[in-house]
Amino acid sequence: MKLIVPKLIAVCLVFVLLSSCDVTQEIEDFRTEESQDTETPVSEDPIDNLNIPTGFSFNTQQEVRVVINDVQDNVKYDIYAYSDEKQFVRVETFENEEGETVTDSVFKNGILDKLIFNGVTKGGRIDKTITIPSHFSKLYLRRKDYLRYSSDIVDINNGQVNFFSSGSTGKSALKNNAADLFYSVNGNGELFQIDVSTGASALLSYMPAGSNSCAIDQEEKVLYAVGRSWPYILMKYSIENNSWENIANLGVRGYRMDFNSDDELLYMSDRNQVHLIDPNSGVVTETRTINGIFIPWFGDIAFDSEGVLYMSSISGVHRLDLNQNNEYDSTELSNETIPFWLTGMAFDSSGKLWLAEDKFFSSNIMTMNLQTGDWQYEYGSSANNSSSLNYSIDDLAILKPVADNQAPDTDGDGVTDTDDAYPDDPEKAFDVFAPSENGWGTFAFEDLWPHTGDYDFNDVALRYRFKTILNSDNDVVQIDFTYNVKATGAGFTNGFGLEIESLSPAQIESVTGLDLKQAYINLNANGTESEQNNAVFVIFDDARSMLGNEVTVSINLAQPINLNSLGSVPFNPFVIVNKERDREIHLPFKSRTTLGTDIGGIKDADGNYVTETGLPWGINVAYDFKVPNERVTIIEAYNFFGIWAASGGLANVDWYRNNPGNINNDKVAQD
Structure with missing residues (x-):
């Protein structure tokens, strides 16, 4: 207000x-x-005159039941909300192989920013209900068995996904030659794994910087990559832990790279030079010249099992032999039909040579006979075998079969450390996020209920994220609610609470992170609000004092419960108006808590938190929603809100996203 x-x-x-x-x-x-x-209406289609379907709840989320059946037990799955849209990341300036300074826009698919759930199969099965934004129609499922990944994009049909995997035995497969695994990097900063035996691939990670070169230390199971732009940072990736660290700024660039297991140095090549680099410090210990290659651009370098160095480039594939002057003399091995834009090169455990060809957001992988120079496509659109590599491969490295060592399980919960989000805590193992691991939702309220407000939805507005923590049996042990109050356009001292209707106060062990200053909220010893039938948590009682602060409230359960019995995120959020504890404002059609009373009538005859014309006092947007400016109605700020509401949520389902044409940016708060 x-x-x-x-x-x-x-x-x-x-x-x-x-x-x-x-x-x-x-x-x-x-x-x-x-x-x-007022002399003129707020807009040509005033919000009070919207024709809203009866019962429309203004929900921007959907529940999806995910049922996974797998032939193996204890296989980890990561589940992401999927969109094939490319997200703009940054503008990057770098020097290309021809020595030209290039300024390029960098895009990424954004899949890994939308993690919703991870867990392992029990009895070969996962059956969980997740909550995701309504505008998603697909999920990205990533399967991990030991060090082997696979992925599938699956459609959501009628609120359900059913998936079956015939699997691959990760540890046993890694004992034979068919288990070789490619790792590829690109200038967009994406790291992929590709199964050498099938061509199936999975997105593993976003890199600290885009890269055109990578190499694998087989013994340590780490991948090295070098940033493609100044200062050419040397990055190190743990294959077992799926994590990155930065080593040093090299100050020199390279489009080709491999790791020499004999001297344990990185060999990085640019044009007609090879730099020898200490991978621990990033120090260039030596630089060698390459002789005899006409156009030494692009391509890659790779050592075979005998330690002989090979190089690919625009000029083809060459063997490099070190002469008495400590320079490399080149011998061409490929024939004249070899593809022009070679970008990756690696030898598998059987000695076969593999090459990669980048065709701008689409790639091919091929094999070549070193004796005859003959080659053929194996994977990608040019292979004509239904395989697809719809991303750039700017360099290629290979992980060969490794010893079947027992992966550690430090906390003894039955989940290996590499699959365990909490490897040192036996009570925790996995996470479920809403809206996603890196995404935010927004609660936005008007506070004049049961009277109508000005529909700018900024009296109390907070961005939020839920993290539900599971144990090794995929049962809930803790709920973390992280929030940041982003608007308090009211004169009242308003509070905010959360009710989990599926839980009783006795099922809560403890609560931390509440912020109560106004001395009108009474709590039980475990942190739940007293005199409530269900578990109610008053998160804060003075919104203005919390403005701009990011806070996490942790709710610890007395006993684990099944995720599907917990109820749907965001549960039952509500505003407490001006320190009047019984005056609660909820989302449309949600029930008040035990302590709330129906002061009803006026504009909410039914006490269901929608007006007679169907308008709400509160909305839950599954996005980092930009709240309208003071006294700017939501239909003035968001061009398609009215269409979405009038359609009952069927049209313009992404009306709130920061897409061209959706938002009038001069009418919303800029966070």
Whole structure:
């Protein structure tokens, strides 16, 4: 509520002085008077005149039941919300292989920013219900068995995904030659794994920087890569832990790279030079010249099992022999039909040579006979075998079969450390996120209920993220609610609470992170609000004091419960108006808590938190929603909100996203 207009201030003063005025009636009279003073309507289609279908809840989320059946037990699955849209990341300037300075826009698919759930199969099965934004129609499922990944993009049909995997035995497969695994990098900063035996691939990670070169230390199971732009940072990736660290700024670039297991140095090549680099410090220990290659651009270098170095480039594939002057003499091995844009090169455990060809957001992988120079496509669109590599491969490295060592399980919960989000805590193992691991949702409320407000939804607005923590049996042990109050456009001292209707107060062990300053909230010893039938948590009681602060509230359960019995995120959020504990404002059609009362009538005859015309007092947007400016209605700020609402949520389902044409940026707060 905005108490900044003199007429409304006068109303409040009368209330204070006479103590006999019905303030809610005065507020309603004020709104009527203000409406009469307005010469022009708020918009051509005023929000009060929207034709909203009966029962529409303004929900921007969907529940999806995910059922996975796998031939193996204890196989890890990561589940992501999927969109094939490319996200702009940055503009990057770098020097290309021809020595030209290039400025390029960098895009990524953004899949890994939308992690929703991870867990392992129990009895060969996962059956969980997740909550994702409504505009997603697909999921990205990534399967991990030991060090082997695979992935599938699956459609959501009628709120359900059913997936079956025939699997591959990760540890046993890695004992034979068919288990070789490619790793590829690109200038967009994406790291992929590709199964050498099938061509199936999975996105593993986003890199600290885009790269055109990579190499694998087989013994240590680490991958090295070098940033493609100044200062050419040397990066190190743990294959077992799926994590990155930065080693050093090299100050020299390279489009080709491999690791020499004999001297344990990185060999990085640019044009007609090879730099020898200490991988621990990033120090260039030596630089050697390559002789005899006509156009030494692009391509890669690779050592065979005998330690002989080979190089691919625009000029083809060459063997490099070190002469008495410590320079490399080249011998061409490929024939004249070899593809022009070679970008990757690696030898598998059987000695076969593999090459990669980048065709701008689409790639091919081929094999070549070193004796004859003959080659053929194996994977990619040019292979004509239904395989697809719809991303750039700017360099290629290979992980060969490794010893079947027992992966550690430090906390003894039955989940290996590499699959365990909490490897040192036996009570925790996996996470479920809403809206996603790196995404935010937004609660936005008007606070004049049961009277209508100005529909700018900024009286109380907070971005939020839920993280539900599971144990090794995929049962819930803790719920983390992280929030940041982003708007408090009200004159009231408003609070915010959360009810989990599926839980009783006795099922809660403890709560941490609550912020209560106003001394009107009573708590049980475990941190739940007292005199409530269900578990209720008053997160804060003074929104203005929390503005701009990121806080996490942790709710610890007394006993683990099944995820599907917990209920749907975001549960039952509500605002407490101006320290009046019984005056709660909920999302449409949600129930008030035990302590809330129905002061109803006025504009909410049914007490269901929607007006007679179907408008809400609160909305939950599964996105980092930019709240409208003061006294700017949501239909003025968001061009398609009205269409979406009138369609019952069927049209313009992504009306809130920061896409061209969706938002009038001069009418919303810029975070």
